[in-house]
Amino acid sequence: MTATTGSELLLVDSSGWLEYLTEDSKAANFAAYIEGPTPLLVPAIVLYEVFKILSRDRSKTEADRFLSHAFRQVLVPLDDSLALAAARVSLDFRLAMADAIIYATAQALQAPLITSDVAFRGLPNVTIV
Numbered sequence: 001m002t003a004t005t006g007s008e009l010l011l012v013d014s015s016g017w018l019e020y021l022t023e024d025s026k027a028a029n030f031a032a033y034i035e036g037p038t039p040l041l042v043p044a045i046v047l048y049e050v051f052k053i054l055s056r057d058r059s060k061t062e063a064d065r066f067l068s069h070a071f072r073q074v075l076v077p078l079d080d081s082l083a084l085a086a087a088r089v090s091l092d093f094r095l096a097m098a099d100a101i102i103y104a105t106a107q108a109l110q111a112p113l114i115t116s117d118v119a120f121r122g123l124p125n126v127t128i129v
Contacts (some may be wrong), residue, residue, distance in 0.1 A: 009110075010038050010114055011040065011043070011102065011105060011114065013113060013117060016033065017050045017069075018054075021050070021054065029129045030129060039074055041106070042070045042073045042076065047070055050066050051067065086104035089107070106125065115128055116129050
């Protein structure tokens, strides 16, 4: 991880990347974050989810387009401390595994989470687009 911390980072979750890359109804809203000047955190689980869904439902070209965006951001591997933090978050907020990993990553790196997933509604430091 780099020395970048706190408000200098944002985390756009899988729903946001998919909205943006598939030019869905909220694409412009997410473009403001994805194309903005603030570096983005990309947790390994987001890399997995978005690449899988685009490869399965769209095309290899669109999946590769995502990778070209994602690999220019701050990639965050899932390590033991993040896995345990995600387990606690899952229990505390009743989040599914992927959502808990995403939220725990944002919390651990003090980054706002930008999403369209209502599973995060009411959680601190979350913006629902």
